[in-house]
Amino acid sequence: MAQSGQVADAVSRVTGRPVELVEITTYGDVSREHLAQIGGTGVFVTALRDALVKGEVDFAVHSLKDLPTTQPEELVLAAVPVREDPRDVIVARDALKFTDLPRGARIGTGSPRRAAQLNSYARSHGLDIHTVPIRGNVDTRIGYVHDGELDAVVLAAAGLNRIGRIDEVTDFLSVDTVLPAPGQGALAIECAADNASLIAALGELDDPFTRIAVTAERSLLAALEAGCSAPVGALADLLADGQTVNEMRLRGVVGTPDGTRTVQLSTTGPVPETHDGAMALGRELAAEMLAQGAAGLMGERAL
Secondary structure (H helix, E strand, O other): OHHHHHHHHHHHHHHOOOOOOOOOOOHHHHOOOOHHHHOOOOOOOHHHHHHHHOOOOOEEEEEHHHOOOOOOOOEEEEEOOOOOOOOEEEEEHHHOOHHHOOOOEEEEOOOHHHHHHHHHHHHHOOOOEEEEOOOOOHHHHHHHHHOOOOOEEEEEHHHHHHOOOHHHOOEEOOOOOOOOOOOOOOEEEEEEOOOHHHHHHHHHHOOHHHHHHHHHHHHHHHHOOOOOOOOEEEEEEEEEEOOEEEEEEEEEEEEOOOOOOEEEEEEEEEOOOOHHHHHHHHHHHHHHHHHOOHHHHOOOOOO
């Protein structure tokens, strides 16, 4: 609701028209099952897309990392606004940083991707941690720390920024330690593919650099045939020479949730100038990862 409200304000500014928020509850919102068990893919977006197709709403705001990589023909991503901070963060007891947590520390996360990378980092740096699967909203997750049930929880910086609670973070995890989910920190504004005037209006909020980066990340995810709950991290960095952005580095990682095996690769080249170019970059890196055994680390692959 927080991120939708921010987009609504932005749409009002560019169109001069009022925007009404319509609250829709999705299966992912109400299910208490872990995302890895319910498949993850689409559980936060299907109900919104149904409302779009039925004409009950004019456009929908999604967290891009929750979107399935296959786009329905009747809908279009009209805008991908400027990306928020893509990093993961720690909220820990006693204001501790990740590397200062005591031996045997219990860290809550509902993400196999986060668990895989945290456990891998801990193994290679002599840390003793235990990742614990959790669900729930921000209050529920941080509550586990305040209640003493967990030593820390992992959350997305972008989400905490959008609800004004970034000051509760005790450690920002470097993307060299934990690569975010493909598209993390970015929003997707979706509407009907046949509404040209609305597509044009929403397009005012589109950021070309963010769109090209997340397109490459999501292409990698799709080529790995993995859903958004799979232990896949990816980030496309735009590299600048002074004021000029001239290269893009795409990094990808796949790992087993216990962190014992990972495949992590990167590629750097000219910034893709087209959607197809960004898609190709993601597919190429995915092919290299698959050649090094990535498929065997993901458990059930999403078909």
